[in-house]
Amino acid sequence: MAYTYEYPRPSVTVDCVVFGLDDSADLRILLIERADDPFAGHWALPGGFVDMGEDLDLAAKRELEEETGIKDIFIEQLYTFGAPNRDPRGRVISVAYYALVNLSEHPIKAASDARQAKWFKISELPPLAFDHNKVLEMALERLRAKVLYKPIGFELLPEKFTLTDLQNLYETILGQQLNRRNFRSKILKMGLLEQQERQQNVPHRPAYLYKFNKEKYQRLSERLGEFIFEIRFQPRETED
């Protein structure tokens, strides 16, 4: 088959940055080893060409499932990368997506154009194919900015969690330790957490469990367009 057009056209791909929290609350990135050229044998973000009748986010979900087995996750558009020489095959414009999942709930299985799929620690990333290091960098920046003004990430914790669990999650995503007293006061001041019973059967003094009040968050969100998660955390050095 051949397709002929009056003007030259670019190819369009999608790429997915999937962040996963592991059991030690470490942040990982899902990568695939490419089976085909260009960059055969290199690690890359899962992704591929958009079909002609397919919506962009559906293409991202399809490619992610084909190459890594991950499905039924919430993905969000990140940015579109279109530097003229970013792909040795010619002009390829890529729409990047990102997601944050609980790693243990999403077993992976490589197939299609992927020789293997693997969760890498951020501190142990291999060099990536194409401009994927840049894509990943931007996704990480977006995730870190977002966690400061939206209650992202609550869905990664069990329904009831301690403030220490929540602080660990924030510290993992932000990549830095936070002042404990400041964190607790800022988080509780939001008024979105509901205190529950104390922990049971723990080898230390049991802490209170909390639930995230999603309904209240929805209501507040509608007040001024986007509700501002009013937090300016202090780093750990300021511990008092």
Place this chain on the structure above:
Amino acid sequence: MAYTYEYPRPSVTVDCVVFGLDDSADLRILLIERADDPFAGHWALPGGFVDMGEDLDLAAKRELEEETGIKDIFIEQLYTFGAPNRDPRGRVISVAYYALVNLSEHPIKAASDARQAKWFKISELPPLAFDHNKVLEMALERLRAKVLYKPIGFELLPEKFTLTDLQNLYETILGQQLNRRNFRSKILKMGLLEQQERQQNVPHRPAYLYKFNKEKYQRLSERLGEFIFEIRFQPRETED
């Protein structure tokens, strides 16, 4: 000339949502009247096809200048729209950009594919071609969210401004009136405004002028990735 490919390819365009503040601090949108089909004679966002050797943001700036005469402005990528049937010509994926400018500093002049270019009040928008109403809606949402966590818009005011000028700017962008005392206290609490001398030659009690401290903002921004502009404004009804 004809271009032949093994697989079908989409076309890729760019579209620009340019917000402009007029002399009465009203928010306007720059639209063009399309000269050609599809949608000839309809109003649309300025934009057009990306050239093969051209970066996406350069394409957006080029199309904007060709169709409206506006140049040398800071534009930011908004979102990529790729629903399979968004364009009657076939599969056309559009990378949207947005910008906020001072209207009086950017005279417009229609040319190229635009029959005319015009600043429309948000309250008086005509129906737009393609999915441009949806694009504009998202740009407005992004602008409103952004103004709550980044000191966007300061560059639209003169170097020295009153808190009333600043509040008018915020009210215009947010599309709602804010509680005066709450606005002043939140804005000053940021610590990014420097008090200057009082106004001169005004027919009312002269107010203090302020300057935005860009250097301090830059320093704070670097502390936790993205500095959080810690503001949760109260609507005007809560005036005390």
